[in-house]
Amino acid sequence: MTVHVLDENAQTDEAFGCAPDDRSLEQRLASGFILLDKPAGPTSHQLAAWARDLLGLERLGHGGTLDPFATGVLPLMTGRCMKITNKILKHKKTYIAVLRFKSMPDEATLAATIASLTGRIYNVPPEVSAVKVQVRTRTIHDFELLDVDGNDAITRIVCDAGTYIRTMARDMGLLLNTPVELKELRRETSGMFTLDHCVTMDQLADAVWLWKECGDEEALKAMVHPIEKLLAKAPRCQIKDSAVAAVAYGAPLLRPGLVTLPSGLKKGKELLVTSLKGEAVGYVKLKADADEIATMSDGEIARPSMVLMDTEVYPRRWSSGA
Numbered sequence: 029m030t031v032h033v034l035d036e037n038a039q040t041d042e043a044f045g046c047a048p049d050d051r052s053l054e055q056r057l058a059s060g061f062i063l064l065d066k067p068a069g070p071t072s073h074q075l076a077a078w079a080r081d082l083l084g085l086e087r088l089g090h091g092g093t094l095d096p097f098a099t100g101v102l103p104l105m106t107g108r109c110m111k112i113t114n115k116i117l118k119h120k121k122t123y124i125a126v127l128r129f130k131s132m133p134d135e136a137t138l139a140a141t142i143a144s145l146t147g148r149i150y151n152v153p154p155e156v157s158a159v160k161v162q163v164r165t166r167t168i169h170d171f172e173l174l175d176v177d178g179n180d181a182i183t184r185i186v187c188d189a190g191t192y193i194r195t196m197a198r199d200m201g202l203l204l205n206t207p208v209e210l211k212e213l214r215r216e217t218s219g220m221f222t223l224d225h226c227v228t229m230d231q232l233a234d235a236v237w238l239w240k241e242c243g244d245e246e247a248l249k250a251m252v253h254p255i256e257k258l259l260a261k262a263p264r265c266q267i268k269d270s271a272v273a274a275v276a277y278g279a280p281l282l283r284p285g286l287v288t289l290p291s292g293l294k295k296g297k298e299l300l301v302t303s304l305k306g307e308a309v310g311y312v313k314l315k316a317d318a319d320e321i322a323t324m325s326d327g328e329i330a331r332p333s334m335v336l337m338d339t340e341v342y343p344r345r346w347s348s349g350a
Contacts, residue, residue: 029263030291032322038268038287040304044342047305048254053245056252057085059108059336063253065226066094066102066215075229079104083234091116091217092189092311100215108336109255116258118189119219120169125193126212127181133204138173138181140201146171149150151195166191180211220260222306227251255336256308264300267309272342275301275309281330283321293318298333303342310335 051060066075070092080088091103100123105113123171151166170186185193194210201208216223223226227235235248271285287304295317301309308322312330314321319331 032289032291032318033287034289034322035268035278035287037280038304041269044155044269044309045303045305048256048307051254053239053249056249056254057083057106058338059255060106060252061091061109061255061258062104062106062232062251063221063226064102064104064232065223065228065290066099067229068097069071071096072102075102076104078229079232082233086092089113092119092121094212095194096168098215100213100219101223102215102219103218103221108338109163111334111336112255112258115262116219117160121187121189121191122210122216122217123185123187123193123217124174124216125183125197125210127183127197127200128209128211129181129201129206130205130208131206132176132179132181133206135176138176139203141200142171142173144203145196145200145336149196149199151191153192153195156198167246168196184216213347217319219258247258256302256306259300259308262300263290263293263297264302265312266304269304269342270345272303272309272337272343273309273339275312275332275333276330276337276339276342277344278335280328281312283324283326283329283333286321286329289321291318291322301330301332307337307341309337 051327062079064075066072072090076088076090085105085106087110089105091105091113094100094102103116121200146168148165148167151164164261166188167187168187168191170184172184173181174184175182192215197208232251232263235251239248266287267281267285268287271281275281275287290299293299293314295314297314298311298313303311310332311334313333314330315328
């Protein structure tokens with residue numbers, strides 16, 4: 029995607045804000061996330077509550093529920109980062125699933141069944157799910173047989189967010205006319221994040237102990253990532269320091285405050301607004317096509333749909349113009 033550069037000379041004042049990676053631990057806890065390797069046993073909600081109490085936070089949530097028996101990548105969001113939960117829930121997921129067959133089919137039949145469950149499929153939430161049971165479709169981007177061990181098939185599934193692997197196992201059993209049980213499930217990836225990026229609850233607890241008891245915050249700081257890493261692939265525009273506080277207060281974005289803007293975006297498109305230091309200020313909806321905005325010299329071009337930055341980071345300057 030090409031970008032309109034609307035002000036090549038725009039500069040940022042180092043006295044206000046900072047690059048996301050330079051934030052203090054307290055700033056990260058106010059708007060950041062932790063990538064947890066969920067163990068089998070507790071619910072996702074229980075782990076989020078434990079982490080919240082461990083860190084002494086008022087608010088901490090999780091992104092992408094895993095069943096109690098399942099393990100793997102579970103993002104935990106702190107503070108203002110919880111506002112974007114619904115955005116990260118849309119990311120594709122990858123799972124390793126162990127399927128146990130009452131009667132293992134032959135290789136050709138198993139391959140054909142896996143192929144039939146690849147692509148756009150119906151995926152009804154199981155009765156044990158808290159989600160309202162309704163017919164819906166999801167895309168299975170890849171369904172790969174990794175190994176067979178007795179009556180167990182080890183598979184890798186790349187799918188849309190919100191896909192129920194337990195439902196896929198049930199449907200496979202219906203197609204093969206033999207019960208199929210989802211024996212084990214491990215989430216390998218969630219969006220751009222993998223198990224290699226994750227820490228365990230024990231590691232998190234150790235890092236918190238070092239922080240609280242020894243005054244050493246480095247281990248915990250490395251585990252709490254700035255919100256911007258979750259938004260790395262979001263379409264974005266950059267704005268001047270003088271416009272940051274206005275947007276943080278919920279004021280419209282005016283054309284003179286804009287520095288860069290992706291071309292080709294249509295009116296009504298939502299995009300991320302960042303400062304010149306790369307800080308997430310919030311989301312706005314365009315009031316005109318991007319290519320039209322690039323030809324404008326003044327006027328209101330977008331309105332905030334979500335604010336992510338604290339109002340005190342940059343000084344209020346909008347009354348004196350952009």
